[in-house]
Structures are given as structure tokens and as C-alpha cells.
Amino acid sequence: MDKTININIAGTLFQIDDEAYRILRDYLQAINNRFRNIQGGHETIDDIESRIAEIFQSQKGLSGAISKDNVEAMISILGKPEDFDFNESETAPPVYTSGRKRMYRNPDDSVISGVCGGIGAYLNTDPVLFRILFVLFAIFGVGLLVYIILWIALPVANTDSRKREMYGSSYHSATSQYHQSDRNSTSAAPTYNQGYYNTSNAGNAFNEVFSAIGRVLYIILRIFLIIIGIAFVLIGFLAILSVVMVFVFKFPGVFSHNGINVHLAYYTDFLNYIVSPSSTPWIITLTLIAVILPMLALIYWGVKMIFWFKARDGVFSLAGFIVWVLACVALSMILFNEGISFAQSGKAITQILMTNTPDTIYIMTDHKTSDLKYDKEFSLPDEDYTIYMDDSAHQLYIPSRLQLNITDENIVKLEIEKRSSGRTRSDAVRKAESIIYNSKIGRDTIWLDEYFALPAGSRWTADFATVNLFVPENTVLHFDKTSENLFHNEIRIGLVKNNIVTHSQYDELTEPWELGNKYWIISEDGLEETRRAPSKQK
Amino acid sequence: MDLENTKAQMRKGILEYCILSVLSRNSCYASDIIKELKEAQVIVVEGTLYPLLTRQKNAGLLSYRWEESQQGPPRKYYELTTDGRTYLADLDKSWKELVDSVNLIRTR
Numbered sequence: 226m227d228k229t230i231n232i233n234i235a236g237t238l239f240q241i242d243d244e245a246y247r248i249l250r251d252y253l254q255a256i257n258n259r260f261r262n263i264q265g266g267h268e269t270i271d272d273i274e275s276r277i278a279e280i281f282q283s284q285k286g287l288s289g290a291i292s293k294d295n296v297e298a299m300i301s302i303l304g305k306p307e308d309f310d311f312n313e314s315e316t317a318p319p320v321y322t323s324g325r326k327r328m329y330r331n332p333d334d335s336v337i338s339g340v341c342g343g344i345g346a347y348l349n350t351d352p353v354l355f356r357i358l359f360v361l362f363a364i365f366g367v368g369l370l371v372y373i374i375l376w377i378a379l380p381v382a383n384t385d386s387r388k389r390e391m392y393g394s395s396y397h398s399a400t401s402q403y404h405q406s407d408r409n410s411t412s413a414a415p416t417y418n419q420g421y422y423n424t425s426n427a428g429n430a431f432n433e434v435f436s437a438i439g440r441v442l443y444i445i446l447r448i449f450l451i452i453i454g455i456a457f458v459l460i461g462f463l464a465i466l467s468v469v470m471v472f473v474f475k476f477p478g479v480f481s482h483n484g485i486n487v488h489l490a491y492y493t494d495f496l497n498y499i500v501s502p503s504s505t506p507w508i509i510t511l512t513l514i515a516v517i518l519p520m521l522a523l524i525y526w527g528v529k530m531i532f533w534f535k536a537r538d539g540v541f542s543l544a545g546f547i548v549w550v551l552a553c554v555a556l557s558m559i560l561f562n563e564g565i566s567f568a569q570s571g572k573a574i575t576q577i578l579m580t581n582t583p584d585t586i587y588i589m590t591d592h593k594t595s596d597l598k599y600d601k602e603f604s605l606p607d608e609d610y611t612i613y614m615d616d617s618a619h620q621l622y623i624p625s626r627l628q629l630n631i632t633d634e635n636i637v638k639l640e641i642e643k644r645s646s647g648r649t650r651s652d653a654v655r656k657a658e659s660i661i662y663n664s665k666i667g668r669d670t671i672w673l674d675e676y677f678a679l680p681a682g683s684r685w686t687a688d689f690a691t692v693n694l695f696v697p698e699n700t701v702l703h704f705d706k707t708s709e710n711l712f713h714n715e716i717r718i719g720l721v722k723n724n725i726v727t728h729s730q731y732d733e734l735t736e737p738w739e740l741g742n743k744y745w746i747i748s749e750d751g752l753e754e755t756r757r758a759p760s761k762q763k
Numbered sequence: 764m765d766l767e768n769t770k771a772q773m774r775k776g777i778l779e780y781c782i783l784s785v786l787s788r789n790s791c792y793a794s795d796i797i798k799e800l801k802e803a804q805v806i807v808v809e810g811t812l813y814p815l816l817t818r819q820k821n822a823g824l825l826s827y828r829w830e831e832s833q834q835g836p837p838r839k840y841y842e843l844t845t846d847g848r849t850y851l852a853d854l855d856k857s858w859k860e861l862v863d864s865v866n867l868i869r870t871r
Contacts, residue, residue, distance in 0.1 A: 235836040256810075265817040272793065272813040275836045279794065304808020 229290045235271070235278040240290040248296045252305075259306035276303065327390040328534035329382035330375075340375045343382065344532070346391045367462055374528050378536045450530040457527030461520040468516055472509070494614060495603045498621055498685045500563045508559055514552040518545060567687055571653025572644040573660070579637035583669035585744070586637060586700060588627075590707035591663060591672040597622055609713045612685065613676070620681045625662060625674065625690040627711035630719040630726065631698045631747060638695040639664060639671060646686045659683065662690045675710055695721060698748055701755060706741035713737070718751060774805060779815055780858060781805050783824065783843065783851045790842035792830070816841065824850050 229240045232249075241249065256273055260266035280299045281291055326347055334342030334352055341359060345352030362368025382391045472493055496505050522545060529536070599613035599622060613622040632638070643660040647653035662677040677690035692711070696702070716732040732751035745752040778800075785791070785799050793812060800806045816839075819825045824847035827839040843851065 237836055260814060263814065265821045266814075268820075269814045269817045272816065272839065273810060275838065276793065276809065276813070278836050279832075279838075302809055304810040306810065308808050309811045309814070 234281070235275040237278045237282070239278075239281055241296075242290045242292055245291050245293040245296045248293060248300075249291075252296070252300055255306045259309070273303065326392075327387075328379060328532050329387055329391040330379045331391065332381055332383060338376045339381065340372060340379060343379060343391060346382075347532075366466075367458065370462060370524065371458065371528055374525055375532065375534075378525070378528070378538065379532075379534055380536065447533065450533070454527040454530030457523045457530065459527075461522075461524035461527065464520045464523075465517055468513070468520075472513070491601045491603045491614070494601055494616070495612065495685075498612075498614065498619075500559075500684075504559050504563065508556065511552045511556040511559070515549065515556055518549045518552070521545075566648055566684070567646045568648060569650045569653045570644060570646045570687075571650050571655075571657050572642055573654060573657040574643075575641045577639040577641075577664070577666055579639075579666055581668065582635050582637055582697065584701055585669060585703060586694075586696060587670040587703045587705075588694075588708045589670055589672050589705050590675050590711075591665065592674040592676065593707050594622075594624060594675045594710070595707075597676065618681050621679045621685055622676045623679075623688060623690075624713070625677045625692060625711065626713060627673065627692045627694065627708070628717045628719060629702075629747060629752075630693055630695045630721050631749065632695040632721040633697075633723070634695075634721075635697050636695070637697075637700070639666060640693040640695065642689075642691045642693060643677070644687075644689040644691075653686075656683075656686055656688070660688055660690055662692075664692065673708065673711060675707060693719070696747060700747055702745045702747055702752070704740040704743070704745070709737045709740045712740070716740075716752065718747070718749075720749065777858075778805060778811070779819065780851075780854045782812070782815060782819065783847060783854065786825065786841055786843045787848070787851055790840060792838050792840055794838075796841070819847070823847075 229242050230246045232239050232241055232246065253274070257270055260269045260273075263269070277299060280302060281295065284291075284295050284298065328347045329343050330339035331342030331346050331352075332339050334345065336342075336356060341352040341355040344350075344355045359368045359372050363372070380387070382388045493505075493509055496508060500508060522542070525538075594613070597613055598615065600616040601614040602611060603614065604611045611624055614620075615622070641662055641664060643657045643662065645653050645656035645660065647656050659680050660677055661680065663672075663674045665672040671694070673692055677688075679685065679688060714737065716735055716737055718730060718732055719726045720728040734750075735745070735752045735754075739754075740752070744755045746755050781800060781803070782796060785796050793816060796816075797806070797809050797812055800812065801809075806812060816825065820827060820841075823844060825841050826844050827841045829837045830840045832838050
């Protein structure tokens with residue numbers, strides 16, 4: 226047995242069997258599709274539904290379920306929508322299905338490309354207002370960018386239907402009624418198995434309330450989207466601006482913070498010293514693509530959210546996304562390949578013994594960073610590591626470090642540890658050996674360079690030079706002002722027993738910047754200042 | 764040439780004129796108009812009428828009022844407006860001219 230369904234057509238309840246219902250539903254859907262986009266179409270649909278109700282009543286009275294035959298008889302009377310002798314070109318051409326306004330460029334009202342004319346038509350406002358706004362914002366750059374995006378993305382309203390969408394209600398004043406016919410078409414959807422096909426009279430009040438609520442929600446949503454859109458445009462624009470400022474104009478701007486100059490602007494210059502020269506332009510280009518493309522997408526989405534236009538941008542977006550993914554993949558491959566040069570670390574150690582063991586040792590700075598001739602300075606963020614670049618000689622200078630050690634032997638010893646990295650361990654060791662660091666030992670004086678140098682033309686591979694000074698406990702040390710810098714931020718003191726470093730700690734009492742031009746006694750507790758140098762033993 | 768198509772085009776051209784003519788005699792329901800048009804074989808299927816009525820109503824040629832029906836939903840009762848009568852008078856004139864023109868050509 227077929228089940229029967231109750232439906233409401235034009236205010237009258239009918240019982241209809243399942244198969245007939247499906248035919249009727251398709252027929253109504255076809256009628257709806259045919260007329261809903263035509264001016265006054267909803268009214269025609271209502272009229273036809275009334276007629277359907279009449280025909281059913283004349284067939285059946287009010288008893289018994291409507292059968293497939295009844296429906297087919299009704300359709301043969303009314304005719305299929307495609308058989309209607311109705312000349313569409315004489316009436317309003319179909320408008321966009323939801324009857325909603327769309328933004329286009331207006332060819333009838335254009336100064337440059339019709340963008341402002343289109344916005345004016347969309348918002349029912351004088352386009353001159355937007356022209357002034359765009360000119361004002363063009364001064365900051367944002368306006369120009371937004372304008373160009375709109376120019377590219379907005380289609381031209383070159384057909385009647387597009388013009389109708391652009392002007393919206395000024396072409397047809399029945400926007401809300403279109404919402405109703407849409408509502409009708411959804412209530413006829415198969416999900417309503419109890420088949421409540423609601424039209425006109427009874428449901429009008431509800432429909433109006435719902436469409437009013439819908440409109441309010443829509444407006445709230447639009448405002449929300451516009452705010453997000455504006456945020457997107459601004460974020461994207463500022464990000465691109467920053468990237469361009471830093472990498473093209475080398476203006477560090479906001480990246481200098483807390484008084485520590487990060488010199489991020491010299492990233493691209495420093496790149497020449499890290500990677501093989503041939504891959505530098507690739508890395509820069511790919512990085513810019515990887516960073517700027519998403520920002521452009523962000524701006525585009527923002528503009529789209531603000532102006533809510535329809536654009537055939539699917540292929541465009543997909544292409545952009547593919548380019549971005551390829552750029553990221555290529556970049557990571559290049560970086561991985563370059564990163565292999567840092568795979569292994571190696572070190573080279575040189576030891577220098579003092580011939581005697583003086584009570585007081587004078588630590589002097591020989592070559593100072595302040596005397597260095599360099600073009601650019603690059604600091605690794607949060608690492609106490611600065612690189613000075615001499616571009617003409619293609620040479621790098623990097624400050625070295627000093628660590629104090631208390632030894633149980635009665636000797637004074639200097640150990641210079643140079644570390645580097647390379648593709649293999651032997652590469653790394655060779656690289657470490659090539660590091661140039663000068664030190665001299667006198668009778669009671671040690672001259673240390675504030676920095677070490679990499680051989681001219683060689684690449685940076687995470688190089689370090691650390692000077693370990695070994696002295697017996699209670700030796701008095703005198704530092705000149707510059708040698709403070711060798712400790713960088715903290716004084717580190719190691720304890721050596723039987724040639725093995727047993728313990729290493731930071732001096733918590735003394736700070737590096739207190740050391741200069743003073744005498745200090747070294748002990749396990751750290752450095753302690755003494756008033757005078759003890760008498761020297763001859 | 765598709766004869767059926769040409770005939771359909773001809774019917775389309777005069778359909779609106781026919782509707783107004785039917786209504787000029789007396790105001791009536793859509794189903795009454797349909798009956799007359801069907802008898803005159805001007806329309807094939809009923810569905811054709813409804814969009815035309817809506818269009819003419821929106822153009823101000825027709826007006827309607829709701830009439831309760833003994834059985835079924837309330838029905839629209841159409842009549843010509845003053846504009847509609849003027850419009851029809853114009854159409855009557857152009858119809859005569861058209862017939863004359865066609866006859867002139869056919870009988871020459």
C-alpha cells in the first residue's frame with residue numbers, strides 16, 4: 226500500500242499518495258524555477274497553485290487521496306512550464322536567484338573603470354563620495370591597493386541581468402517577496418515528508434516575520450564581515466608593508482625592540498654568507514612569495530568581505546595556492562640542502578702555556594670590535610651572538626668569548642677552542658682550524674682579540690671561538706675595560722681537577738661590566754675585588 | 764521553418780490582446796478567461812495565462828479583487844482599469860491596421 230501524505234495547496238488540505246506527491250512536487254518545483262526569477266513571478270506561482278487546488282477539488286471533491294492520474298490530468302490541463310506560450314524577452318529577464326544585490330563595475334557611470342560607480346549603484350549613493358574616499362586613501366596606499374583589487378575582481382555590469390543585480394531594488398521593488406518564494410520552494414523540498422507545501426495567505430504573517438528576522442541577521446552578519454574584512458585588509462597591508470620595508474628598503478622599524486637592535490633588515494645580506502651564492506636569490510624570491518601571497522589572499526578576502534561581490538576567482542585562488550605550495554616546497558628543499566652544511570660540528574683546540582705563574586695577570590684587549598671596519602652588523606635574536614660583515618672583503622667577524630677556570634695545577638694556561646660545523650666531521654674540523662683568532666702571552670699579560678675572523682670568502686657555519694683561561698685559585702686578575710665584553714652577559718668560572726672540568730658555574734655576585742680596570746681575586750666563590758695588586762714576585 | 768513554432772509566435776503576439784478583449788466584455792475569474800481562450804483555441808495549456816495576467820496587472824491594465832469560493836481557495840476576480848481600456852482601444856486600432864496591412868499584401 227502506498228502511504229498518503231497531507232499537503233496544503235493554496236490554503237486547502239489534500240491527501241495525496243506518495244507517487245503522486247513526488248510528481249506534484251517536481252511539477253511545482255519546475256513552475257517555481259520557471260517563474261521565481263521573473264518580475265511578479267511569485268504572484269504567478271500563487272495563481273497557478275490556486276488553480277491546481279481548484280482542479281483537484283473539481284476532480285475529487287474533498288474525499289479520497291489524489292492519485293497519480295489526478296496529478297497527470299491536472300498537468301495536462303495546466304501544461305508543463307516549458308509549454309507555456311509565454312514570451313520571456315518581453316518581460317523582466319531573470320534576476321539573480323536570491324534577488325540579492327551584487328556589486329559590479331558600472332560601465333554607465335565610470336571615471337576610470339567604473340568601480341566607484343558600481344559601489345554607488347550598490348549602495349544607492351552618489352559615486353562621487355567613493356571617488357573622494359578612494360583618492361584620500363590612495364595617499365596612504367591602501368586605497369590604491371583596494372581599488373586595483375576591485376578593478377580586477379569585480380565583473381562589469383554589461384548585461385541587463387547584471388545591471389538589475391547591481392541596482393537591486395531600484396529595478397524591482399519586491400525583494401522581500403522573492404524571499405517568500407524562496408521560502409516556499411524550500412518548504413517543498415523532499416525533507417518535508419509530511420508534505421506541508423505552504424503558500425501565500427495562511428503563512429504570510431509568519432513569512433514576513435521570518436524574513437524580517439532573516440534580514441536583521443543578514444545585516445548583523447554583513448556588519449561583522451565588514452569589520453573582519455577591514456581587519457584583514459589592514460593586517461595584510463601592514464604585513465606586506467613591513468616585509469617590503471625590511472627586505473627591500475632595509476628599514477628595521479618595528480623590529481628594533483628593547484634597545485637590542487636585531488638588524489633583521491640585513492637578513493638578506495647575511496644570507497650571502499650562509500648559503501651558496503647561487504641559491505641566495507632563490508631563497509629571497511621564494512621567501513617573499515611564501516610570505517606575500519597569503520597576505521595578498523588575506524587582503525583579497527577582506528575586500529570581498531567588505532564589498533560582498535561575486536567573482537569567478539576559483540581558478541585564480543587555486544593557482545595562487547598551488548604557486549604558494551610550490552614556493553614553500555622549493556624553499557624547504559633549498560633550505561634543507563643548505564642546512565646539511567651544518568650537519569656535523571667539529572672543533573680545533575690550541576693550548577698556550579705561560580712560562581711562569583704570576584700572582585697577577587693582566588688581561589688586555591688587542592684588536593677591538595670598536596676599531597673594526599665593517600659594513601653591516603647582524604645579531605641573532607635572543608642569542609648573544611653578533612656578526613659583523615665586511616662586504617668588500619667578503620669577510621665575517623664575530624666576537625669571541627672568555628671563560629675563566631680555576632685549576633689545581635700551579636700553571637697559567639690559555640686554551641683556545643674554535644668550533645664550527647660542516648657537511649662531515651672532517652669538514653667541520655677543517656673549518657674550525659681555519660678560524661683566525663689572535664692571542665699573545667707576555668710575562669704577566671695576556672692579549673686577547675675581542676673578535677675572531679673567518680677567512681675571507683668563506684661561509685658562516687655557526688662558528689665560535691672560546692678562550693679558556695686556566696689559573697690557580699687566588700690568582701689576581703686585572704681586566705682592561707674592553708675585555709669585559711669577552712664575557713658577554715655573564716662570567717663563567719670552571720673548576721678543573723686532574724685536567725678535567727669538574728664544575729662550571731656562573732658568578733652570581735659579579736657582573737661583567739664591573740670588571741674593567743680593577744683587580745680581582747679568583748676563587749671557587751667567584752671573583753672578588755681587591756683594593757691593590759699584591760706585590761709582584763720577581 | 765517550423766510551422767508549430769511560427770504559430771506559437773503568432774499566438775503569443777495576440778494573446779495579451781485577447782485577454783484584454785475578453786475582460787472588456789465582462790469582469791471574470793481566471794478560469795472564465797481560460798475557458799474562452801481555449802474555446803477560441805488561442806491557448807493550448809492554462810499555465811500560459813497566469814504569468815500574462817500578473818504582467819498586465821503589474822502594468823496597471825488590470826485590477827482584481829478576491830472573491831470567496833464555495834469550494835476551494837478564494838479566487839481572483841479580474842477587471843479592466845481605465846488605463847486598460849485606453850490600452851485596449853489602442854490595440855483595437857493597431858489590430859485593424861495590422862489586419863488591413865496583411866490583407867493588402869495578401870490580396871494584391
